[in-house]
Amino acid sequence: MSLPHVALRRLESHVIRQCRASISAPVQLRHTLTRLPCSSHPRSASRGYATVSAAELEFGQPVYETHPHVLQPGEITPGITAREYANRRADLAYSLPENGVAILPAADLKYRSGAVFFPFRQESNFLYLTGFLEPGSVAVIRRTGRSHGDYIFHLFCRPKDPKAEQWSGPWSGLQAATDVFNADVSHDIASLPNVLPSLLRSATIIYADLPPSSPHTQPIRSALPSSSTPSPLRLLINPLRAIKSPAEIAVMRHAGRISGRALTSAMRRPWTLEKSLGAFLTHEFTQSGLDGPAYVPVIAGGPRGLMIHYVHNNNTLTPGSTVLVDAGGEYGNYITDITRTWPVSGRFSPAQRDLYSAVLIVQRECVSLCRANAGLSLDMIHRAAEDGLRRELKTIGFDLGSGGRALDILFPHHVGHYVGLDVHDVPGYGRSISLQKGHCVTVEPGVYVPDDERWPKHFRGLAVRIEDSVAVDEEGSVVLTAEAVKEVVDIEALREDV
Incomplete structure (x- = not known):
């Protein structure tokens, strides 16, 4: 029989709660898709389907039926199931007041020059809630009741257009928005100005973060009742995104494992150019199954390591110097x-070993503090890093004075930040929050010694930073990037084995 929409939602919510701990049993994506135009009403249990195999269709991103080498059954993106995306939307909706609405525009395609565009990267909050990797889209989530799972998910996106897709490649279309990405209702993105006002009618409060550059910002603002200003959505979604699920941590562990091995492989080889070393890492990331580099890397030879975000990567590497590499996939x-x-x-060299060992001791100490039962925040761990560096640097001959801020010159950045869908994840989520199980952070103390008479001569011009991505557990931490060797004896042994 057909159930009312609210009843279906409550049933779905119950199933989600029962299966939360059962990530190994993902929801299967539908294997057949209807050819009929998308209904303007929420899905019902009596909906009919044609027998068109999804493997014969084209989508705007991999799905299991077309890319079984990329995705497992039930996954929308690698490692993250349709169930998890639905549960994220339910969690967000549950944080809204009754009849509250969240609006999320997708990222826009960015152009490098003329008709030459950058690779598309989805807006992180939109991605977190939908798994939909296309521009020209807007998600609307409205809470419809008091129970977890009482919400309706509208997805505005581009309808299929064979002529346009011949030029730009396939996109998913309205039917896939419901059948694959589990929208309750899908709409042509061109209908946003006409349809959105009715979806916002009688909304108690509207949440949205609207970038000025988005082509959808003005239509969304025009649809707001009485030209009201939306409340910041990030205040609701940041706490959800900051605590990673077991599936998210597994995905990050996979990325960390391959990235770490690539760094270790790079240490085995002699390099004469920063550019060549960077190109090797990019190749290793991609060839080993990652999507590619996660950010523009730092490949800084010698004193260029003193520049925290040196990304020119176009100079030579000199024997006798060190190279500082900040890179990940x-x-x-x-x-x-x-x-x-x-x-x-x-x-x-002896000086390089002493400075490196000092930083490594502090880095290991800080990693050990990344556990929930320690009750520490990133800011508190930063202060522990400062104390540790003062101790270790004094041991090897640095005079940091008393009561001054000399350490700010040698260690000018924070010891860590959150990491996840973004390199600096969940912007606006404070470093003063006590770490909890599921937080993922970096731990990256560093020392950068200027060529200044204030510092011991044999250390001047040296730069050392050691950074790992770490998942916080209740009684310990999991180093996600452990395959990148960091002990002095291990680094030196890599060349001996060649």
Whole structure:
């Protein structure tokens, strides 16, 4: 029999709650898609389907039926199931007041020059809630009742257009928006100005973060009742995104494992150019199954390592110097962030070894503090890093004075940040929040010694940063990037094995 929509939602919510811990049993995507025009009403249990195999169709992103080498059954993006995306929407809707509405525009295609565009990267909040990887889209989520799962999900997107797709490649269309991405209702994005006002009618409060550059910002603003200003959505979604699910951590662990191995492979080889080293890492990330680099890397030889975000990567690497490499790969839109510093020639000089060992001791100490039962925040761990660096630097001959801010010169950045769908994840989520199980952070103390008489001569011009991505557990931490070696003896042994 057909159930009312609210009843269906409540049933779905019950199933989601029962299966939360059962990530190994994902929901199967539909294997057949209807050819009929998309209904303007929510799905019902009596909906009919034609027998068209999804494997014979084209979508705007991989689905299991077309890309079984990329996705497992039930996954929308690598490692993340349709069930998890639905549960995320339910969690967000449950945080809204009754009849509250969240509006999320997708990212827009960015152009490099003329008709040459950058690779498309979906807006992170939109991606987190939908898994839909196309521009020209807007998601609307409205809470419809008091129970978890009482919401309706509208997805505005581009309808299929064979002529346009011949030029730009396939996109998913309105039917896939419901059948694959589980929207309750799909709409042509061109209808946004006409349809959105009715969806916002009688809304108690509207949440949205509207970028000025988005082509959908003005239509959304025009649809707001009485030209009201929406409340910031990030205040509701940041706490959800900050705590990673087991599936998210598994995806990040996969990215960290491959990225770490790529860094270790790079340490085995002699390099003469920053550019060549960077190209090797990009190749290793992609060839090993990642989507590619997660960000523009830092490949900084010698004193260029003193520049925290040096990304020119166009100079030579000199024997006897060190190279500081901040690079990581992306997988399923989740990133990994790693920094390693190693000697270009394969062996540390005495001064390089002393400074590196000082930073490594502090980095290991800070990683050990990334556990929920310690009750510490990133800001508190940063202060622990400062204390540790003062202790270790004094041991190797640095005079940091008393009561001054000399350490700010040597260690000018924070010890860590959140990591996930973005390199600096969930912007606006404070570093003063106590770490909880599921938080994923970086731990990256560093020392950058200027060529200044204030510092011991043999350390001047040296830069060391050691960074891992870490998942917080209740009684410990999981280093997601452990395959990138960092012990002095291990780094030096890599060249001995060649």
